[in-house]
Amino acid sequence: MPYKNKEDIYAANRRYYQRNSEELKRKRREKYQKIKKQGQDLLHNQHKKYERRGITKEQYDIVFKAQKGLCAICQELPKDKQSLAMDHNHQTNEFRGLLCKECNRALGLFGDNIDVLTNAVIYLKERGSYG
Secondary structure (H helix, E strand, O other): OOOOOOOHHHHHHHHHHHHHHHHHHHHHHHHHHHHHHHHHHHHHHHHHHHHHHOOOHHHHHHHHHHHHOOOOOOOOOOOOOOOOEEEEOOOOOOEEEOOOHHHHHHHHHHOOOOOHHHHHHHHHHOOOOOO
């Protein structure tokens, strides 16, 4: 049945709420609990993110500030507006610094091997580079 004015709509809404108030309250409580749990999980995961690298959030913030929010290698802001990756030594798990995704991925592709990276630098110097 179409409503002719706002008062009819408001009256229909009030009737609906009165008939279904307990169900609506239950759904709101469930939604609140779900959102609350998601927030708790997010906080827990954020804490674990730092813990896995052996640092605290405060230590991360100090390094971030020292690097001025820039990647330690390319000295640029992250391209995708995401946070910087926490680079670490894969053998010792020791935290090394903050890198953009591209530089972090590049180090991984070079196997964190200084000799291979040095050869890459020599190659680019000898044959030209974009930089």
